[in-house]
Amino acid sequence: xxxxxLCGGQGMRLREETEVKPKPMVEIGGMPILWHIMKTYxxxxxxxxxxxxxxxxxxxxxxFYNYEMLTNDFTIELGTKNVDIIPRHAEHGxxxxxxxxxxxxxxxxxxxxxxxxxxxxxxxLTYGDGVIDLDLNKLVAxxxxxxxxxxxxxxxxxxxxxxxxxxGDHVVSFDEKPVQENNFISGGYFVLNRSVFQRLxxxxxxxxxxxxxxxxxxxxxxxxxxxxxxxxCVDTFRDYKYLQGLWDNQQAQWKxx
Numbered sequence: 001x002x003x004x005x006l007c008g009g010q011g012m013r014l015r016e017e018t019e020v021k022p023k024p025m026v027e028i029g030g031m032p033i034l035w036h037i038m039k040t041y042x043x044x045x046x047x048x049x050x051x052x053x054x055x056x057x058x059x060x061x062x063x064f065y066n067y068e069m070l071t072n073d074f075t076i077e078l079g080t081k082n083v084d085i086i087p088r089h090a091e092h093g094x095x096x097x098x099x100x101x102x103x104x105x106x107x108x109x110x111x112x113x114x115x116x117x118x119x120x121x122x123x124x125l126t127y128g129d130g131v132i133d134l135d136l137n138k139l140v141a142x143x144x145x146x147x148x149x150x151x152x153x154x155x156x157x158x159x160x161x162x163x164x165x166x167x168g169d170h171v172v173s174f175d176e177k178p179v180q181e182n183n184f185i186s187g188g189y190f191v192l193n194r195s196v197f198q199r200l201x202x203x204x205x206x207x208x209x210x211x212x213x214x215x216x217x218x219x220x221x222x223x224x225x226x227x228x229x230x231x232x233c234v235d236t237f238r239d240y241k242y243l244q245g246l247w248d249n250q251q252a253q254w255k256x257x
Contacts, residue, residue: 001048001140002118003041007034007128008054008101008110022056024128025063026234029247031071032063033234034128036254038094043257044136046124047094050117052101052110061098067091108206115197126188130233131243131254134189142225143191149221150196152213155187155231184224186213187231230254 007024024034038049053060063070073086097117101110111125122143124136134153143151186209199212216222230253234240246252 001046001120002050002123003038003046003048004050004052004111004114004118004123004125005034005037005128006107006110006126007051007060008057008103008105009129010055020056021059022054022128023234025056025059026129026240028131028234028240028243029252033131033243034060036131037126037128039091039257040132040134040254041124041136042091042094046136048097049094050097050099050114051128052114053098054101054103054105054110057098057100057103064096064098102204105204106206107208108200108211109202109204111208111212112197112200112202112206118194118197121194123192123194125190125192127233129235130188130231132187132189132227132232133230133253133256134227136189139189139225140191143223146223148216148223149193150213150216151191151223151225153187153189153231154184154224154226156184156226156228157231184226187227187233 005024007022009023024037025032027033028036034051041047041049051060068074068085071091072088075084075086076082099114099117101113105113122140124140132153132155139151139153196212196216199215200206200208201211213222232239232243232254234243243252247255
């Protein structure tokens with residue numbers, strides 16, 4: 001089963017990092033967050049990736065084209081073409097297809113433009129800025145069990161604000177940044193049937209969430225797999241610092257490999 005990752009957004013709210021690189025290339029622990037996402041999929045056996053590129057896509061292309069040199073030690077014999085790689089990472093068997101899906105395209109158009117690379121009846125899709133500790137094999141098994149067109153992973157992120165319980169003008173309790181256990185949002189990490197492409201166009205203004213997910217939901221063709229574990233996207237510089245802090249303190253819950 002192939003994994004499609006949306007990597008084309010500009011990351012406007014993370015300008016401290018995205019002036020010179022696309023958001024999926026923002027580094028956590030010295031490696032791009034895109035790499036962390038791919039490592040999670042690979043851990044569960046999913047190693048065929050299709051990257052939907054847009055803003056500064058050439059940075060991602062250069063990274064993977066030169067991946068062996070950038071991530072490993074190597075010995076080079078000058079005057080010849082002899083290079084011996086000394087491995088430091090274990091990304092064996094990854095097959096990465098990099099597709100330019102347009103600088104201005106919305107998510108639906110990007111997905112539509114990689115349709116020709118999806119040859120199986122089912123594929124996986126996520127965004128290039130969110131990490132999770134989800135068992136992806138259980139997610140796929142759930143999708144296969146219900147027979148609907150799509151599955152979205154529902155997550156309950158920690159609130160950024162303190163929650164007040166009030167009685168009149170009295171504060172009864174104060175809960176600092178609680179987890180919203182009964183308030184699910186889309187965490188990405190979709191499993192989709194190939195028929196979803198019929199709901200999309202390659203026009204730049206086609207939004208996946210509106211054109212596909214909304215119509216699937218209205219027709220009863222979208223199921224949710226709820227995940228109460230760890231999930232975090234990198235949407236702001238604050239998010240980036242939070243994830244970097246978890247990594248530095250060996251508390252990166254998404255690190256299963």
